[in-house]
Amino acid sequence: MNSSQLKYNHESLNPESYYFTRNSMRFFGDTMRNYGVKTHENFYELYRKQPVKHGISKSAHFDKSTFKIIIFA
Secondary structure, three states, X not given: OXXXXXXXXXXXXXXXXOOOOHHHHHHHOOOHHHEEEEEOOOEEEEEEOOOOHHHOOOXXXXXXXOOOEEEEO
């Protein structure tokens, strides 16, 4: 799974989420090119390849079945 597929699945199953909206990504100075995905047993980890505005480099974890965000690390 790549970051674009994760985004598509998350937005399809969680239309109320603002995580990948243009405004929120612009606010943090982020782009989809800056994301990578690691697969774990029960979740996908979306990580930033480079820190963005204000030095933010945290990862987000998405449940494999619902694609809801389960934790920010």
